[in-house]
Amino acid sequence: MNLIWFRNDLRVDDNPALHHAVNDKAQQTVAVYLLCQTQWELHNVGNNQRALIACALENLKEKLNGLNIPLLVVDADTFSQVPDILSAICHQFNIQNLYFNVEYPLNERLRDRRVVDVLAGKVKCHRFVADSLVAPWEIVTGERQGYKVYSAFARAVYRNIDQQPVVTYSPPDKLPKENLSLVDFSKVSSATSGEPIKVTPTAKRVPDVAEQKMHKKLRVFCKNTIDQYESDRDFPAIEGTSDLSAALAVGTISVRRCYQVAKDVAGEKAHKWIGELIWRDFYRSVIWHFPDICKGRAFNPVDSQLTWSRSIQNELAWQKGETGIPIIDAAMQQLIQTGWMHNRLRMIVASYFTKNLWLDWRKGEAFFAQHLFDYDFASNNGGWQWCASVGTDAAPYFRIFNPQAQQKKFDVDAFFIKQWVPALKSIDAKTIHRFESQEISGYFKPQVDLKLSRKLAIENFKKAKTAT
Numbered sequence: 001m002n003l004i005w006f007r008n009d010l011r012v013d014d015n016p017a018l019h020h021a022v023n024d025k026a027q028q029t030v031a032v033y034l035l036c037q038t039q040w041e042l043h044n045v046g047n048n049q050r051a052l053i054a055c056a057l058e059n060l061k062e063k064l065n066g067l068n069i070p071l072l073v074v075d076a077d078t079f080s081q082v083p084d085i086l087s088a089i090c091h092q093f094n095i096q097n098l099y100f101n102v103e104y105p106l107n108e109r110l111r112d113r114r115v116v117d118v119l120a121g122k123v124k125c126h127r128f129v130a131d132s133l134v135a136p137w138e139i140v141t142g143e144r145q146g147y148k149v150y151s152a153f154a155r156a157v158y159r160n161i162d163q164q165p166v167v168t169y170s171p172p173d174k175l176p177k178e179n180l181s182l183v184d185f186s187k188v189s190s191a192t193s194g195e196p197i198k199v200t201p202t203a204k205r206v207p208d209v210a211e212q213k214m215h216k217k218l219r220v221f222c223k224n225t226i227d228q229y230e231s232d233r234d235f236p237a238i239e240g241t242s243d244l245s246a247a248l249a250v251g252t253i254s255v256r257r258c259y260q261v262a263k264d265v266a267g268e269k270a271h272k273w274i275g276e277l278i279w280r281d282f283y284r285s286v287i288w289h290f291p292d293i294c295k296g297r298a299f300n301p302v303d304s305q306l307t308w309s310r311s312i313q314n315e316l317a318w319q320k321g322e323t324g325i326p327i328i329d330a331a332m333q334q335l336i337q338t339g340w341m342h343n344r345l346r347m348i349v350a351s352y353f354t355k356n357l358w359l360d361w362r363k364g365e366a367f368f369a370q371h372l373f374d375y376d377f378a379s380n381n382g383g384w385q386w387c388a389s390v391g392t393d394a395a396p397y398f399r400i401f402n403p404q405a406q407q408k409k410f411d412v413d414a415f416f417i418k419q420w421v422p423a424l425k426s427i428d429a430k431t432i433h434r435f436e437s438q439e440i441s442g443y444f445k446p447q448v449d450l451k452l453s454r455k456l457a458i459e460n461f462k463k464a465k466t467a468t
Contacts, residue, residue, distance in 0.1 A: 001027055001028050001029070001030065001093060001094055001095050001096060001097075001182070002021040002022075002024055002027040002028070002029045002030070002095070002096070002097045002098075002099060003021075003029075003030055003031070003032060003089065003090065003093070003095045003097070003098050003099070003123075004017055004018050004021045004029065004030070004031040004032070004069075004099045004100070005017070005031075005032055005033075005034070005086070005098060005099065005100040006031060006032070006033045006060065006071075006100075007033075007100065007101065007103055007108075007251075008103060008131065008249070008250060008251045009101045009130050009131065009251040009254075010033075010053070010056040010057060010059070010060045010250055010251045010252055011060065011063075011211050011251055011252050011253065011254065012060070012063045012064065012067065012171040012172070012211065013169075013170065013171050013211060013215070013253075013254070013257060014130070014168045014169050014170075014254040014256055014257045015101070015130060015169065015254070016101060016128035016129065016130050016169060017099040017100050017101045017126070017128050017130065018031075018099070018172060019169040019172055020099060020126060020128065021097070021099040021126075022067075022069075022172035022173070022175065023172065024097065027096065027097060028175075028179055028182055029069055029175060029179065030069065030070050030071075030072065030093065030179075030182060030183055031064055031069055031070065031071045031072065032071070032072045032073075032074060032086075032089060033057060033060075033071065033072070033073050033074070034074050034076040034082055034085060034086075035073055035074065035075050035076060035192065035197065036076045036077060036078055036079060036081075036082070037050075037075070037077065038077045038078045039076075039077070039078045039079050039107075042078070043107070043369075043377070044366045044369035044370060045369060045375060046202065046369060046370035046371055046372075046375070047199055047200060047201050047202050048201045048202055048203050048206075048339040048370075048371055048372065048373045048375075049249070049250070049372065049373055049374075049375045050197075050199040050201075051199040051200070051201040051206045052201075052206055052207070052209065052246060052249075052250055052373050053197075053250050054196060054197035054198070054199050055206055055208075055209070056209060056210075056250045056251075056252050057071075057073065057196075057197065058196050059209075059210045059211060059252065060211075060252075063171075063211060065180070066174070067171070067172060067173075067174050067175060068174055068175040068176060068177050068178075068179045068180045069175060069179065069180070070179075070180050070181075070182065070183065070185065072089070072183075072185045072188060072191060073191070073192045073197075074089070074188060074191050074192065075191075075192060079107055079108070079110075079111040082111055082114075082115060083111075083114045083115045083117075083118040083119075084118070086098070086115055086118070086119070087118050087119060087122075087123075088189070089188060090119060090122065090123045091122075092187070092188065093182075093183050095123055096123060096124065097123065097124050097125075097126060098115075098119060098123050098124070098125045098126065099126045099128070100112070100125070100126075100127060100128075101127070101128050101129070101130035101131065102127050102128065102129055102130070102131070102135075103131065104131065104132075104136065104284045104287055104288050104378060105287055105294050105377050105378065106287070106291040106294035106295070107294065109291075112127075130251075130254060130256075131251070131254075131255065131284070132255060132280070132281045132284050132285075133157060133161065133166055133255055133256060133259055133277060133278065133281050134157055134160050134161065134166075134281060136281075136284055136285040136288035136289065137288065138160060139153060139156045139157055139160060139281075139285055140156075140289075145289065146285055146286065146288065146289025146290060147282070147285060147289075148286075148299075148392045148393060149392070149393045150278075150279060150282050150393045151393075153278070153281075153282045153285060154275065154278045154282070157278050157281060166256050166259055166260060167256070168254070168256045168257050168260050201339065202336070202339070202370075202371065203336075203337060203338055203339035203371070203373070204337055204338065206373070207246050207339075207340075207373055209246050209247040209250065209252045209253075210252065211252045211253065214244060214247040214252055214253040215253065215257070217242070217243065217244065218242070218244060218253065218257070218258060218261050218262075219261060219265060221242045221243075221244070222261055222262050222265035222266045222270065223265055223266075225239075225240065225242075226242075226262060226265075226266045226269055226270050226273050227266065227269040228240060229241070229242075229272050229273045230272040233272075233343070233344070234344045234410050235344075235410050235411070236330075236331075236334075236342040236344060236345055236410065236411060236416040237411060237413075237415040237416040237419070241342070241343065242258075242273065244258065245340075245374035245376075246340070246373040246374040248280075248374070248376070249372075249373070249374040249375060249376045255277055255280060255281075258277060259274060259277055262274055279379075280376075280378075280379055282382070282393075283378040283379050283381070283382035283383075284378045286299070286378070286382060286391075286392050287377070287378050287381070287382075290392075293381060293385075294377075296362060298361075298385055298388075298390035298391065299385060299390065299391045299392045300385075300389070300390045300391065301468050302389075302390060302397075302461070302464045302465055302468050303388075303390040304468075305463075305464035305465075305467045305468050306390075306460065306461070306464045307460075308358060308359055308360040309357065309358040309359055311357070311359070314357045314359065314447055314448070315357070315359055315363060317444075317447055318332065318352075318353060318357060318359075319332070319367060320332070320336075321333045321336065321420075321421075322444050323352075323444065323446070323447050324435065324443065324444035324445045324446035324447055325352065325403045325404075325435065325446055325447075325450075326403075326407060326414070326417045326421060326424060326432050326433075326435055326443075327345070327348060327403050327406060327407035327411060327416075327417060328348070328349055328352050328403055329417075329420070329421050329444070330345075330411075330416055330417045330419070330420035330421050331345035331346075331348065331349050331420075332349065333420040333421065334420050335368075335371050335372070336371065337420075339371055339372060339373040340372065340373055340374065341368075341372070344406075344410055346368075346383060347383070347387055347401060348401045348403055348406050349364075350364055350383065350384055350387035350388070351387045351395075351400055351401035352401065352403055353387075354384075354387060354388040354389075354457075355387075355388075355400040355401075355453070355454065355457040356400070356403075356448050356450060356453040356454065356457070357447075357448060357453070358453065358456070358457060358460070361384045361385060361387070361388035361390065362384075364384055365380055365381060365384040368380055368384070387401075389461065397457075397458065397461035397462075397465070398458050398461070400454045400457060400458075402450060402454075403450065404433065404435070404436060404450065407432075407433060408433045412429065413429050414427075414428075414429035414432045414433070417432055418432075421443075423440075423442050423443045424440070424443060427440060427443075436449075436450060
């Protein structure tokens, strides 16, 4: 019998592990998902993404039922318990083959290595690449090292794809109905009741990332919007992005399917958006080749010479969206209320947090993890290190986003700001953009002087670089 182990790949389309397990006609197939809720806490996964995973699991169960594949959900608490739990399941149901797709963060890799070791000689493990366009170990420099610069990495990815085109898999054929009743999951220790997992999100609602809906959304985006992506993507008041990030994060749609549909539907017009998919691959490559990043460390050693501020007051004001900087407060309200933030705003907010408030990027990274539906360790960590100028291919330390200039450029009429900051709804855009020089009645005063804090950040970085 074959066992498919689902993780961050909660879909039936373009799922290599599922495809190969079902195509092994000599074996019957069942599936498992291990619910590691304490591990979620250790990884700062917040209730928003937990609720999203719970919904995605229900959708997956329904999809698998349609294929006559039973799904067992087991409480595993932490990764340390996973090898023994899987070993017990394999023994109980006489599993000969375990199929799963590779995850790239360090703790997940160590977990998988222990699983393979525990099952050695008893169960054959089959591993597949499903969470990147190209496997990170395939994209290396001439010295067989991981890339540290995105542009060089992207060129290598395009060369690889030219030589080995991206392969996607359609959903497998339905198995015989008797496959559904192969095993009695009620006898499995720690098996959940079968009822939906109950998690209360902090956002107002959980987005629907059902597989079929995401495929439709992808095609509509590629047909109607992707050709304007490069010009519209930086404006938060415009719906110019794909809105697929949460589905990609929990795996209800695959990055390879996104690439394939974008190429087929939009051709060269998809180039800029595909570049963003490759950024996603880049950050996966970084954590694969430089795993110390997964231990809370920055890529650039200059980080160890920086003495970050410990101002709880400034940090709390930032978290609540009460900084007195309109674009920052609007972005934080969008995050708190919806569990999502526009990508341009993520950069502005992170730059402000690290360069103007001079707060440790790890704290901002953790806050995002707690609130984002689309939380993805590699991308979130990579983005925060980039903005803090301590990561690979990071923004130069003297490049600091000016929130005032950013809001005047990307929200010139303050449509976005007024949508998320009620105190500014009746204020004209010109007054909103003069927040530094003109106090706005009923609104917070700026918590820091942007020019002075920028100057201090540059001086601090210069000293740190000298000491490195």
